[in-house]
Amino acid sequence: MDFSQQIAQYIITGLSIGAIYAIVAMGFNIIHNATGIVNFAQCEFISLGGMSMYTLVVLLKIPILISFFISMATVSLIGALMERGPIRYARSKEIIILIFLTIGLSGTLRGTAQQIWGTDNVGVPAFSGEDPIHLPVGATILPQHMWVFGITFLVMLVLRHFFRNTMLGKAMRATAVNRQAAALVGVSVDHMVLLSFALSGALGAVAGMIIAPISTTSYDTGIMLGLKGFAAAILGGYGNFAGAILGGVILGVLESLGAGLLSSQYKDATAFLVLLFVLFLKPTGIMGYGESERV
Amino acid sequence: MKGKALVIVAVSLAVCFMVGSPLCFGAEPIKIAGIFALTGRAAHIGTAQRDAVLIAIDEVNEQGGINGRKLEMVMEDTESTPTKAVMALKKILEAEDVAAIIGPTLTGTAMAMRGFIEQEGIPAFMHSGGDVILKAPLKKDDPTSLPKWTFKSPYKAADAMGKICEHMSKHGISKIGFLYSNEGFGKDGLKNVKVQAPKYGVEVVAEEAFEPKDVDMTAQLTRMNAKGVDGIIAWTVGPAMGIIPKNVKQLGIKAPLFECHGAGDPIFWTVAGEAGEGVMMPSTKIVVADQLPDSDPQKKKIQAYVKAYREKFNREPGTMVAYGADAAYIVVDAIKKVGADRAKIRDAIENTQGYLGISGIYNITPEDHNGLSMKDIVMIKATKGGWELMD
Numbered sequence: 001m002d003f004s005q006q007i008a009q010y011i012i013t014g015l016s017i018g019a020i021y022a023i024v025a026m027g028f029n030i031i032h033n034a035t036g037i038v039n040f041a042q043c044e045f046i047s048l049g050g051m052s053m054y055t056l057v058v059l060l061k062i063p064i065l066i067s068f069f070i071s072m073a074t075v076s077l078i079g080a081l082m083e084r085g086p087i088r089y090a091r092s093k094e095i096i097i098l099i100f101l102t103i104g105l106s107g108t109l110r111g112t113a114q115q116i117w118g119t120d121n122v123g124v125p126a127f128s129g130e131d132p133i134h135l136p137v138g139a140t141i142l143p144q145h146m147w148v149f150g151i152t153f154l155v156m157l158v159l160r161h162f163f164r165n166t167m168l169g170k171a172m173r174a175t176a177v178n179r180q181a182a183a184l185v186g187v188s189v190d191h192m193v194l195l196s197f198a199l200s201g202a203l204g205a206v207a208g209m210i211i212a213p214i215s216t217t218s219y220d221t222g223i224m225l226g227l228k229g230f231a232a233a234i235l236g237g238y239g240n241f242a243g244a245i246l247g248g249v250i251l252g253v254l255e256s257l258g259a260g261l262l263s264s265q266y267k268d269a270t271a272f273l274v275l276l277f278v279l280f281l282k283p284t285g286i287m288g289y290g291e292s293e294r295v
Numbered sequence: 296m297k298g299k300a301l302v303i304v305a306v307s308l309a310v311c312f313m314v315g316s317p318l319c320f321g322a323e324p325i326k327i328a329g330i331f332a333l334t335g336r337a338a339h340i341g342t343a344q345r346d347a348v349l350i351a352i353d354e355v356n357e358q359g360g361i362n363g364r365k366l367e368m369v370m371e372d373t374e375s376t377p378t379k380a381v382m383a384l385k386k387i388l389e390a391e392d393v394a395a396i397i398g399p400t401l402t403g404t405a406m407a408m409r410g411f412i413e414q415e416g417i418p419a420f421m422h423s424g425g426d427v428i429l430k431a432p433l434k435k436d437d438p439t440s441l442p443k444w445t446f447k448s449p450y451k452a453a454d455a456m457g458k459i460c461e462h463m464s465k466h467g468i469s470k471i472g473f474l475y476s477n478e479g480f481g482k483d484g485l486k487n488v489k490v491q492a493p494k495y496g497v498e499v500v501a502e503e504a505f506e507p508k509d510v511d512m513t514a515q516l517t518r519m520n521a522k523g524v525d526g527i528i529a530w531t532v533g534p535a536m537g538i539i540p541k542n543v544k545q546l547g548i549k550a551p552l553f554e555c556h557g558a559g560d561p562i563f564w565t566v567a568g569e570a571g572e573g574v575m576m577p578s579t580k581i582v583v584a585d586q587l588p589d590s591d592p593q594k595k596k597i598q599a600y601v602k603a604y605r606e607k608f609n610r611e612p613g614t615m616v617a618y619g620a621d622a623a624y625i626v627v628d629a630i631k632k633v634g635a636d637r638a639k640i641r642d643a644i645e646n647t648q649g650y651l652g653i654s655g656i657y658n659i660t661p662e663d664h665n666g667l668s669m670k671d672i673v674m675i676k677a678t679k680g681g682w683e684l685m686d
Contacts, residue, residue, distance in 0.1 A: 003521075009513065013514055017511055119339070121533065121537070123565055123568045125568070130541070132545045142541075142545050214541070215510030216566045223508070224510075259514035260514040264514070264518070
């Protein structure tokens with residue numbers, strides 16, 4: 001295996017992990033834009049997605065495609081219930097209080113998941129076999145990686161269409177820009193916030209489900225992915241969708257190149273050093289516009 | 296006549312009081328503490344070992360106990376964390392009069408409990424893999440202050456590494472890559488491989504680390520493969536045990552993959568799936584009991600134990616079940632010999648010679664509180680959802 005092939009392998013690996021980070025980062029962004037809070041329970045959406053996929057596919061033997069949508073709907077519902085319950089009825093609407101509330105909810109969900117599924121990691125079958133695909137550049141990937149790329153791309157297209165071309169999407173963006181103004185022109189801000197939690201749940205579940213066959217899954221598998229996704233969102237510019245994708249991909253590729261070319265012991269350190277450096281130069285992240293114009 | 300009968304009754308009652316005969320009042324049970332990782336990251340190991348210990352204790356009780364006294368296990372959970380392990384230990388020591396301790400599961404929890412155990416003076420037979428619990432001095436400035444009351448049932452990690460290296464040199468593997476999880480267990484493995492590999496003419500040409508929660512190790516493996524390794528050792532327990540074989544298959548790496556001595560467990564197959572096929576590892580004989588040659592002195596004993604384990608719990612025992620079983624049997628044997636006195640039990644355990652166990656043949660000495668050797672370890676290969684005994 002010559003050097004260019006190695007590089008190709010590092011980049012492909014980085015892209016596939018980066019795609020997951022990007023989806024997670026978008027989940028963070030959607031809720032942030034609608035409410036201004038950081039939803040730390042995003043990590044649990046990922047774990048729940050993976051574990052419900054395991055339950056449906058492995059334990060209940062339901063076909064993967066159907067399981068995929070059931071899991072997505074279930075986690076989306078959990079997200080919505082989170083908003084309908086604790087977040088909405090919190091006595092204080094201070095951002096910092098709500099953020100701590102999501103940390104508490106995150107712990108509750110994780111604890112419940114641990115009670116239901118136990119602590120063992122479990123495998124989920126790949127969507128379409130495990131025979132490696134040899135790419136012309138000399139790298140090899142699994143069919144599951146193709147699914148990761150494909151689904152991430154599709155999710156992005158759908159979200160783009162939703163936010164640009166549909167009334168509901170536009171209303172959500174309006175809420176993000178200015179809640180009061182949106183309410184004045186007849187947008188139901190409450191519904192937009194609810195929708196943002198549901199969407200976020202669905203996105204988290206998708207990330208958890210497409211990575212599960214590669215990485216195995218457990219009740220707390222989302223913690224690491226969630227934190228990396230959060231870092232990706234920050235790197236790209238918190239709240240910015242193109243930034244989320246860019247941030248995720250950069251973080252994923254840097255990690256992989258760092259492990260391959262520099263030192264695997266400091267893999268995460270390399271990636272986070274770059275994150276610090278970028279934030280030092282541009283505190284709003286690569287694509288961020290600054291506080292006042294956050295969309 | 297009447298007076299004589301009364302005297303007999305009185306005397307026999309007095310005798311009953313003195314020896315505590317079970318026929319009269321039911322004697323006090325002998326209590327043993329069982330401290331395991333029943334929840335947390337090592338729960339799958341801890342629960343299996345608890346079950347293994349229960350089999351031994353039930354067996355004794357079915358035979359009428361020891362001198363008429365039943366055995367009773369007082370159980371506590373370490374939650375796989377050192378602080379909780381110490382709390383569990385203190386709780387037991389305060390509330391119960393236990394003769395000995397069996398467990399804990401993880402090396403970290405064992406290290407935390409060790410000091411208190413030595414202070415209290417209570418024999419403890421641990422299941423933790425790390426050799427450090429026996430080797431590290433209790434006082435930093437005194438290298439001779441080695442534990443007196445602490446024993447461990449799993450064979451030494453250094454021997455497991457030696458077994459892999461021996462196997463490699465026998466099969467012409469000479470340039471290897473070492474892939475380890477970046478925490479205690481993995482780093483301990485790195486130290487061991489650097490000592491063991493040169494002994495067998497094997498050279499470690501690549502060392503790569505990963506975080507225990509990482510989801511992809513292809514970058515590390517690609518780099519390793521580029522250095523032309525002809526064998527790979529992956530030193531980790533947890534999900535990476537399954538991710539690494541998947542990554543190796545994906546990259547089409549031809550070099551054979553070896554994993555650590557904790558991998559021979561049913562959980563390996565749930566995380567690795569089909570990709571686990573062909574992975575090799577050192578193990579206790581328990582997972583390949585039926586494949587052992589008839590000349591193996593342990594064969595009958597292991598088969599009988601596996602049968603009991605399957606019947607009682609309706610699942611397959613993993614490699615680490617053997618450690619729980621042996622710790623329990625050796626402690627029970629010591630109690631049978633000398634009674635419930637802690638110091639006497641300790642001495643009896645330390646004089647265990649040629650004990651035919653499930654994990655191997657134990658020759659415990661004051662210098663070696665483990666007593667197993669490399670001879671007790673077998674190499675196994677993951678085959679069709681099960682295990683195949685290799686040469």
